[in-house]
Amino acid sequence: MSILSVAQKLEILADAAKYDASCASSGTKRRDSLSGRKGGLGSTEGMGICHAYAPDGRCISLLKILLTNSCIFDCHYCINRQSSNVRRARFTVQEIVALTLNFYRRNYIEGLFLSSGIIRSPDYTMEQLIEVARTLREEHDFRGYIHLKTIPDADVELAHQAGLYADRLSINVELPTEQGLERLAPEKNGARIEGAMKDLRMAIEDMGDARKRYRHAPRFAPAGQSTQMIVGADGSDDRTILRRARSLYDKHALRRVYYSAFSPIPSPSSVLPLKRPPLLREHRLYQSDWMMRFYGFSVRDLEQATDPETGHLPLDIDPKLAWALRHREIFPVDVNKVAREMLLRVPGLGVRAVDRIVASRRERRLKLADVARLTNSIAKLRPFLIASDWRPLHLIDSVDLQRRLTPAATQLELFA
Numbered sequence: 001m002s003i004l005s006v007a008q009k010l011e012i013l014a015d016a017a018k019y020d021a022s023c024a025s026s027g028t029k030r031r032d033s034l035s036g037r038k039g040g041l042g043s044t045e046g047m048g049i050c051h052a053y054a055p056d057g058r059c060i061s062l063l064k065i066l067l068t069n070s071c072i073f074d075c076h077y078c079i080n081r082q083s084s085n086v087r088r089a090r091f092t093v094q095e096i097v098a099l100t101l102n103f104y105r106r107n108y109i110e111g112l113f114l115s116s117g118i119i120r121s122p123d124y125t126m127e128q129l130i131e132v133a134r135t136l137r138e139e140h141d142f143r144g145y146i147h148l149k150t151i152p153d154a155d156v157e158l159a160h161q162a163g164l165y166a167d168r169l170s171i172n173v174e175l176p177t178e179q180g181l182e183r184l185a186p187e188k189n190g191a192r193i194e195g196a197m198k199d200l201r202m203a204i205e206d207m208g209d210a211r212k213r214y215r216h217a218p219r220f221a222p223a224g225q226s227t228q229m230i231v232g233a234d235g236s237d238d239r240t241i242l243r244r245a246r247s248l249y250d251k252h253a254l255r256r257v258y259y260s261a262f263s264p265i266p267s268p269s270s271v272l273p274l275k276r277p278p279l280l281r282e283h284r285l286y287q288s289d290w291m292m293r294f295y296g297f298s299v300r301d302l303e304q305a306t307d308p309e310t311g312h313l314p315l316d317i318d319p320k321l322a323w324a325l326r327h328r329e330i331f332p333v334d335v336n337k338v339a340r341e342m343l344l345r346v347p348g349l350g351v352r353a354v355d356r357i358v359a360s361r362r363e364r365r366l367k368l369a370d371v372a373r374l375t376n377s378i379a380k381l382r383p384f385l386i387a388s389d390w391r392p393l394h395l396i397d398s399v400d401l402q403r404r405l406t407p408a409a410t411q412l413e414l415f416a
């Protein structure tokens with residue numbers, strides 16, 4: 001490995017970390033102050049800073065980097081795999097600590113997201129990651145947010161040490177099925193990955209209990225654990241992905257499952273698909289995940305929103321509308337009478353709007369115009385709701401209801 005400056009390493013290792021979606025920033029257009037005649041101020045292409053949500057719901061900026069993009073494993077979908085022909089770099093522990101502190105003091109970031117390829121062994125790699133977090137916390141009294149990727153094959157004791165310094169720990173399940181993992185990441189093992197998640201869950205719960213009883217018990221990963229699944233690298237359909245996600249939430253009390261649409265990498269392995277799945281697929285999975293966690297939908301309900309033949313969620317309409325169109329017999333529901341749980345199933349109604357409706361209907365019977373004031377848009381709601389002055393008689397049965405509610409397609413730009 002040639003000698004690289006810290007800035008060069010940052011360029012390589014921040015870029016290599018962008019494939020991890022577990023702290024995804026929202027997409028934006030590429031802009032920078034060097035382009036154009038007049039230059040300008042600011043850039044959206046800054047290296048290594050992403051946005052994530054803290055446990056209290058705040059959006060925070062994180063320095064998102066890898067310790068190294070060298071790896072002894074050869075997962076087919078990964079740009080950092082051993083056989084990949086990419087430029088390699090490796091930070092020292094002290095370099096990451098200095099970068100984090102510098103960025104933090106300049107108010108660029110509120111924390112660190114640190115992952116790594118596997119060097120020498122899972123234990124050695126994990127020790128290096130822990131050493132970064134330990135140095136920041138113990139030697140510099142760093143109070144910012146730390147998210148550490150945990151290597152599933154590392155000793156369980158190391159994961160426990162990591163939890164004493166990190167706010168969040170994550171272990172990637174990588175692929176939705178064991179067969180997919182065997183084919184695309186042969187050195188990884190689904191049982192070992194889930195075993196490590198189970199250990200983490202127990203440690204998080206034990207330490208949480210201890211904190212309730214003893215004020216001075218140490219904090220342990222207070223932001224819990226999360227995972228990431230790659231979508232579209234193997235043949236798994238959305239039904240399979242959602243079933244796996246539900247099972248992971250139930251078994252390991254995960255805070256989040258992140259879905260990352262597979263993106264083709266330079267010099268890809270021949271076992272990978274040539275095309276990335278539509279980004280909208282990732283979005284539909286996030287919407288379904290949200291429905292499971294906040295709207296009371298079971299995985300069975302979501303399966304009913306998928307296409308019976310392909311097992312995929314529709315791309316042209318959102319999963320809540322897809323589910324409602326398959327359950328027309330339940331609708332329309334009376335906005336003045338129906339339980340909150342049922343209101344949450346009405347397409348176009350979010351948690352905030354439902355809570356406003358429930359609070360307002362205690363005071364008076366709601367008309368359609370009242371509902372319109374409490375929500376973002378009434379257009380999608382009309383066929384599904386009865387209000388004191390509105391009863392959609394045949395709307396719900398009309399054969400072209402889906403077409404009427406499908407957003408108009410927009411012309412794509414040829415050169416965008």
Ligand code: SF4
Nearest residue numbers: 071073075078081117
């Ligand atoms: S272990 Fe991680 S970094 Fe290494 S090849 Fe597999 S996915 Fe990539």
